[in-house]
Every structure is written in C-alpha cells, then in structure tokens.
Amino acid sequence: MADAIFIAAVSLAALSLLLAGIRLAKGPWAIDRTVALDAMTIMASSLIVAFALLSGRRIYVDVALVYGLVGFAGVVALARYLEGGL
Amino acid sequence: MKTLKARVLVFLTLWGVWLVLTAPWSVQEAAAGAVAAFLIAALPFFPSSPLEDLRLSPKALLYVVAYAFVFLKALVLSNLDVAFRVLHPKLPIAPGIVKVKTKLKTPLGRLLLANSITLTPGTITVETRGQDLYVHWIKVADADPVAATEAIVGDFEKYLEVICG
Amino acid sequence: MAAIIGASLSLVGSLFFLLSAIGLLRMPDAFNRMQAGTKATTLGSMLFLVGIGLMRPDFLGRALLLAGFIALTNPVSSNALARAAHGYRKRLGAKLAPDALAEDDEALAAAAVRDAAAGSQAPRVQEGRHVD
Structure with a gap:
C-alpha cells in the first residue's frame, strides 16, 4: 500500500520535472529558463532522495544534499550574471 | 563580546x-x-x-518557536493561494511592485523578513534598499506604502523585532 | 502505519511540485512564474522529504537538513532572480501596474543627472545594472 502511494508520488514528481523542463526549453527569455531551472533543481534533489529510498542506498541522500547546494549556487550565479553584476 | x-x-x-x-x-x-x-x-x-544580531533571551527563544508556527501557517496559506490562482481558468492576477517600509534595523532581521515575505501569499521581495523593501505582489490590493506595509509585513515584524531587532 | 502516512505526505508534496510546474507553464511573465515556482516547490519539497523521512527513519535527519536548507535558500535564489528580472522587465513584457521600484530608480537617476549638471560628483547608484 505504502509502496504504491510512494510510486505514485515519485511519478508525479517526475512528471512535474518534465513539465518544468518544457518551460526550460521554451523560454522565451533567459530569466524564464533560469526560473524553471531553479524549480527543477529543487524537484531533482527531492527525487534523488526518493531514489535513495527506492534503491536502499543512503549515500544518495548525501548526493541530494550536495546537489541542492551546488544547484543553489548555480542559480544565484546565473541570476547575478543576468543582472550584470558578476 | x-x-x-x-x-x-x-x-x-x-x-x-x-x-x-x-x-x-x-x-x-x-x-x-x-x-x-x-x-x-x-x-x-x-x-x-x-x-x-540574534538575541538569546528566553523571551526571544519563545518568539522563535512562535515565529516558526506563524511562518509555516503563512507558507501553507501561500501555497493554497498559488493553487487557486494557477488552477483558476482565468488566472486572477494583477501584478505590481509596491514599496514597504520595515522597522527592523539589523541585517539578519531584514534577511529573515525578506525571505518570509517571499514565502507568504502572493508576494516576492525584489529589492531591498536600507529600510525599504520592494515587493512584487501578484494581486496588488493597495499601492499605498503604509497600507501595503500593514498587509505584507505586519505579521512577521512583531516577532522578528523581538528575535533580532 | 508510519510508512503509509509518509507515502501520503510525499504524494501531497509531489502534488505541490505538479502545481508549481503547471504554474511555470501557465503564468504570463517571469515574475508570476517565480511566484508559483518558489512557493510551491518549497512546501512541496518539505512535505516530500518529511514523508520519505517517515518511511525510513534513518533518513529523517538528513531529509530534515535538506528541507531546512531548501527553505532557507529557495527564497534567496528567487530574490536574486527577481532582481535580475526587474532589469529586463520591458523586454519580458511584464505588466506591473504600480511599479514603485522603477519610479524610485527614475527619481534616483534624475537626481544624479541634476547633481552632475550642478557640477558635484554624484555617486553612481546603479552600478552595473541593465536598464533597457
């Protein structure tokens, strides 16, 4: 029961990652893409934790932590670049 | 010290x-x-x-706990608000940027206030200049700075003033 | 039992993810996309991670750490993006009915021009910022 609900949750999260990816591809401006990338980073790091649960390997939770950190730094760097202040 | x-x-x-x-x-x-x-x-x-700038008196710690609850409530409300606006077939939005004045003096207080504003219903902090915060409001109810301040920061400020002035 | 509650929390969290993705697709300009993209992903990831933590208690500490980290950093990155977007607001086609920031920018620029005309060395307020 719990497994079925969790699989549904992971599928929905993956679907929303895909939908946000449409915005990333469509743009139309760099800002819109970066906004989509910001949301996708959060979804992806949550999905990595879900993958850690499904595969039973704890090390992937650390991967998600580091990915969250790096993604945040990347989005802020992109935003500063677009602002012209990097 | x-x-x-x-x-x-x-x-x-x-x-x-x-x-x-x-x-x-x-x-x-x-x-x-x-x-x-x-x-x-x-x-x-x-x-x-x-x-x-963090204060560590018992009263401030009590306010940290209270602030956490106020923040979580605002976060849930803002998500319901987003859900309503996104799923509504007509997209009921009338966005604008309003100016808001804060009484908080310390950088930490302003940082926490700006973050809280971003996660509360319909608002995103765009820019901070001294004690002025410029807030993107998805449906501007009142462009007047005083009324906007009351509507947007009123809840958080009284907690943050105790926590980190 | 804890597993079912955790899985249900994850499901609610992923519904908020879906909501933010729909918001990203439906909203008309970058600012409004940010509204959906930031708020819904923050609560969504918190619920999703807490749900996973309930299903596997040995993940709970790290999941809470990641959730707290996201709650702290997500508003910061969206704030940086909003500042960048405001520099491009005309090109983005963003409708901002009252725009207090643009008004104050114009007032500052006008004051700088006046000071330069008066011969004083006015400080440059808008260093390295796109205004188109």
Missing part, C-alpha cells in the same frame, strides 16, 4: 550539522567533528557574521 556569541553559534551550527550527517553516532566521529567545528569557529580572521 559580540563576535564571541557569533563564534559560539557558528560552532553549535557546524557541530549540529555534523552530528545530523553522521547519524548513528560514535564518540570518535563526534569528537572529530567537534574539533573541526572548534577550529573553524576559532579562526583569527572571523568575518562579521549576521548571527551576532
């Missing part, structure tokens, strides 16, 4: 994160983490930290 407080807080934060990351604890790991956290907190060239 102020940096001493910041150093202690940095030590506790770093060691706390270390303890969470090494979850089934052993004495050796905990001790190694404590040494590393102490070395970082005792660096001679310690940059001035926003943590200096």
